[in-house]
Amino acid sequence: MKAPPPSSAALLRRGRLSPYLFTLLAFILFVTILYGEDFSCFFGGQFEDYRPYRSEQKKGEKLAFAVGEADGGCDVFSGRWVWDEHRPLYEEAECPYIQPQLTCREHGRPDTDYQHWRWQPHACSLPSFNATLMLETLRDKRMMFVGDSLNRGQFVSMVCLVHKIIPDGQKSMITNGSLTVFTAKDYNATIEFYWAPFLLESNSDNAIVHRVSDRLVRKGSINKHGNHWKGVDIMVFNTYLWWMTGLRFNILQGTFADKDKDVVVVRTEDAYRMAMKSMLRWIKKNMDPKKTRVFFTSMSPTHEKAVEWGGDEKGNCYNQTDMIDDANYWGSDCRKNVMDVIGEVFRKSRYPITLLNITQMSSYRKDAHTSVYKKQWSPLTAEQLADPVSYADCTHWCLPGLQDTWNELLFAKLFYP
Template sequence: MKTPLSSSSSPASSSSLSSSLRKTRLSPYLFALLSFIVFVSILYGEDLVCIFGQQRQLRPTSPRPGPRTEQRKSGASGGEPVIPFAIGRGEEGCDVFSGRWVRDESARPSYEESECPYIQPQLTCQEHGRPDKDYRNWRWQPHSCSLPRFNATLMLETLRGKRMMYVGDSLNRGQYVSMICLLHSLIPEGSKSMETFDSLTVFTAKDYNATIEFYWAPFLLESNSDNAVIHRVTDRFVRKGSINKHGRHWKGVDILVFNTYLWWMSGVTVKILKGSFEDEVKDVVVMSTDDAYRMGMKSLVRWVQKNMDPKKTRVFFTSMSPTHGNSEEWGGEPGDNCYNQTTPIKDPNYWGSDSRKSIMQVISEVFSKSKVAITFLNITQLSNYRKDAHTMIYKKQWSPLTPEQLANPVSYADCVHWCLPGLQDTWNELLFAKLFYP
């Protein structure tokens, strides 16, 4: 290994230095000290450079190489790769999305339902009479490592002067509310607020000049289900190439967390509008669910590449949130669903509906071609085990229940959404891990 130090240190240069030192009439002791430094530099300079170089490579805060969905950008000087917001690196060879649920009453729940006033009444299971509490006491344990402990102070300090936004449907809104519940207790009562402006909900931490926001866009693209309140339409249309309709509200955000899945799954096909919703005669094509979803993911990738700065911002995508509408999938009785389920599925190979696999393949295929990193939060498998964590019948109902429904709770159990506190707090712990320790 050649270094500038060793290549410039020759006998001739040493002689020249000695002559210069004699001319300046330095003391014999100082002359001897300088001569010794020059000698050590000539003899060991190359070794010292290598040692210091290795020490720099071993610094604990330098991020390790990871999957293609992680941002890896070298500095202008060709030094270590830098990932925005990262303060360390994850454990080598650790897949935080592969693991098992362990009961942990000492660390769960992360907060009490009654202590977080921001939870929608559709997710407050204890308030609506759920008799058991065990669903709150499970902690996700990766097989070969441990998740970093969620640090609310670090999260808030990181968000100082910044915007964080969740974009998607009601499942992403649940994750959004979970994040606020994990943080809000550190913020004085008079220094926080939550406001809703049509599709946008904004939680403000005033002392931090920070906002955590949720934007309702169940397809990400423009659709006839974009009204944040009145969106329960049976004949759904998605407008092709229309992501900028919503995307203009996402610009300038420092941390973006997307999700979209459930609304694409209303059938085996999706109606795609090629023109405008204002057209008198609408040009509509019918696409398979996989092809339509692929179109949506490509639109997202193009928007991210055009509008997000990989040196300053982070983009996450939360994978499919599973449902538990058919108990036969996990060996239950025919006709049952998540209602009255109180324990997780223990089979490590349980997957659920095969339709989810094809959608996961679409995401992998499209994201792998992205020129800007999108960090994939693979919550699907770990959430598949949690048939016990849904809101079931313990929530505010949108409309009065009929006597027939009341006589058969399975018929109206919600096996899509999740109680808070609960599973979605783990989703945010995984987000925390990938944000700070990629």
């Protein structure tokens, strides 16, 4: 006959654990479970859960465009910034395709240190960006960036990285509504950007006039934009910033043509989940994983509150020329409940999607924003001019600069997944 299992009291005595200590440990466990999401935001575990859905080929299967494999066990998104005298990879004045909202030196930025930092993964090194390889790979093909102005910045960075080896007269950049197309004529190749900040149809779809405070997204409407994406060989999606209007979001059930609009208010993470699922359904229906590649760029951080890195309580990224040196830094723009949606939805996808996890590395770079060094949409008031913090852009990034590194990561994961 088996002896009865020991009681919990006996276990406490056997392990020399007092009831008081047991109660304390139970309380700590309860608090950790209850507030674990907030702790992970502040202590740097932001994207650990997302590693399982990095695009990794099955055994014996080769992803499209791959020419080799990354070093085993190397996470290129985990690393540090190191000074590099050979940076930047191009000069601002050499690339005529940079929008005036991103040409910081032209608009008076006096320092250049922000251009000289290189991302160094902890366990390996990134392959050097090879413009010739990129263009040869794109021969007779299309590469497209789809999303908001941050994705447009990454698109322009890619154009700047490759255009120098293309002779004058053999390249062009044309914008028609939401679509901007850079063409390398000798290669019959295009690098394109399509404005769709929510991916779905919205009241923010005008590529020029889109500063909308009362944002509205139409449910199940991805084909409105998706019809322009068909035939693309390498796709880079992003969508995040425009969803961050609060805890709730407006979803249109009918159409924008309806006189009486049926609008429901849902949690922001539920609205975001709807968009992610729509994107995945479109990808599955319209892209061939044996011939095409899909990337998704994670959240681009903002630096609106200097107090979060030990700065002035009223400050932001204005006049910041140094990086944040705290490896665990994570700003208050962390919305883990929304970012968790990416892991939840992508993990269920059978289509190989590569996450470009630029969030943590970019969080250190409070020095790299356009700040006040850009073309302003409207004349500044006397009050604004007296207080540069009030109009500093702490969302977008100077070029050349941080977004070139995003494309180095894209290059690495495209050719060495």
